[in-house]
Amino acid sequence: MTAPPGQPGPAPAGLGAGYWRMFAADSVSSIGTVVSTLAIQFLLIDTLQADEQAIGLVRAAQWAPYLVFGLLAGVIAERVRRKPLLVAADLLGMTIFGAIGLLALAGRLTVPIVAGLVFVFGAVTCVSVAAYQSYVPRLVPERALPDAFARLEQMGQVVGSVGPVAAGSLVRFLSAPIAVLVDALSYAVSAVVIATIRTPEPPIVRGESRHLVAELREGARWVYRHETLRPYAFWLHSWFVGRAMVMTVLVFYANQELHLDALTVGLILAAAGVSGVVAAGVAPRLGRRFGVGRVITTVEWVSPLWPVLVVLAQPGPWGVAVLVVAMLLDGLTAMSASLMMTYRTAVTPDRLRARMNATIRTFNWGGLAIASFVSGWVASMWGSRVAMLAGAAILLVATAYLRRSAFRAAVLPVAV
Template sequence: MTGELGGVSRHAAFVRFWVADAVSNLGTFVSTLALQLLLIETLDADQVALGVVRAAQWLPYLLFGLVAGVVVDRVRRRPLLIGADAVCAALLATVGLLALTGHLTVPVLAGLVFVVGSASMFFSAAHQSLLPTIVPASSLASANARLSQTYAATQSLGPLVGGALVRLLSAPVAVLVDAVSYAVSALVLATVRVDERRPEATGHEHDRHLWTELREGARWVYRHATLGPYAVSLHLWFFANAVVTTVLVHYATTELRLDALAVGLVLAAAGVTGVLGAGLAPRLGVRFGTGRVITAMEWLSPAAYALLLLAQPGPYAVVWPLAANALFGLGLGLKGPLEMSYRNLVTPDRLRGRMNATIRSLNWGSIAVAAPLGGWAAATWGDRTAILAGVVGLAVSAVVLWCSPYRRVTVEGERPAVTVTPAR
């Protein structure tokens, strides 16, 4: 495993791509906590307002996500990544400055994060689709493992840094740190050298029609024997997970009475175990098969969040949230590199942008519905009830995937069950 990761690290373009990703993710996890604490402590927002702002961030995926996939498949992806990073840097700097000067309101924040979410939507579709161009197919699982480990590491460090910045300085300063991270990411991506050719037309002009391409991408995902049930399960997972994560910080700060640094520690736990899981994922995939590993790890999400319900205010209030996020992060780390590699390997390059955008648009778009719904449920019946509803939803998602053909899939080099040859 170490040799495999060392192999991808010898690709200069991948190393720069990886560094940009790490810097951007670190800033994102800083501001993820900072924005919630800014709403709770500075703007005195309740769970409903938290849900509305979070919905605004992910609403672009629901509205324009499929179109983003078509755009990504029509243009070079690296320039799109650079432009999206630059837009996010400018808008988050605006959020921080408005908050520092006392001019930020919940509606203004919702509008700004909507535009940030729109830029991030294009970035995400292009980011996932560019990686197979940077590294060879044989190194894709290892490259995804390295990115997943780094993501998990920043998931640990980011909330700690964010909590410390909020406690020592302020939430607006923490948001400004994220703005700087996006700017650095754009500069590093500008130095990535990759042989990325402009996508060619399919041979007939009508094949480049927007709706034709949208339908082609959706058909590829939902009519595919294994990608179809995987996508449906993932949509359910994101919806249920959003219900929990929308109220988690409010639950920790108001009911469990944890301070900003303690909340940062709780969120960081997922990253620590995620690094471990991502490092083990390729080896476990070879040993047991991609499908078996992923479907087994799906059960860790509802089990982990169920532990949150055991927490009580007091000197040990942080224990169960720490355990819950640690278990949750382990599951994500173990399945993340495998599922990203699988779905990109089985999809032709000309469809990767639309495939990733189709899946992600409904994944992240569902948050636009789940976040305000979870906030409303928490405000009406309490945070614990909302968390319990999320746990039930995650269990349903696990059942859907477990009962599908996805459980038996493998890729080349793994022990055979239902072997899927990577698309050429």
């Protein structure tokens, strides 16, 4: 049974101490991740003299593990307890980014080494993200899911506004390797905080009939035979491809063609976090009132718009202003991000959630890996603007498809 789009659902329940510890851990590691994401790009550009193709290769390497291990990640996450898995993943993240930072400081880092290390990190992320997304519903009551995911999305947007500025400052006033080491430290802190969560997890069901291929098939069948999850998943896969075409070359474009330094780029990227905080904050209320499908299919029209503004930017103050407006528009998609996680979690049984998330993530980030490589190649052949316009075209087609699909009528279950 579902709540009508115009009728609010029940008041949300409390979130609990376990959730807030998870929130704190995710906040710290997310800041580090945003810092290292920008820092590694400047490390590649300034220290290793990488071109667009090399940047695309490194970005593709980070997400390529999803093409190999993505579907397995959900099965693995459902066969073990989630908390120890998340702690182990954070410790591995600390080790990997610590190695990148130290090798860079020692002058021993190369593009292939960066690609290899981020590939290993991507493999770790495959499993940890599947566990994380299905761990949150175990920390909060079902009715609190919209607010739980909305707060996480708000936090992500705050991090998105603070992290790039911090990254740009660290790169400019210290160095890119130091900024990467900050990310390594953030993973260590996150591991310690998650380890203190005391919320009990349900026992692992170990039936005799559990079969790897059957479990993979069941997770995929749930997503791609569901009336509303199917079009949502197809749209989201395309969205990741289109966005990757833009984001892979965005920093290179801003630095090399618009002549902006790391701090300025960080400040521009931070604008998305500012509007994103507001968008994520109003998402639960709008989702309950109008229906998640209507809200998402409306707000996502900004996805193909902001890359076009980026392409139109020219060197100078007006170009910076155009980029800021573009990032403010991009931040509005945070409204759909929290609603998407809430909806797909709410309509999926707990025993399938890790596999559902892993199935969707596999094709999202697998597509991102391929698109990142293609974007770097296109940019090296015809320029960054062509690569970003191709991404905008993909986003436009994907949004139009979602708008005409059954997902437009999607609403949250009454219990949520």
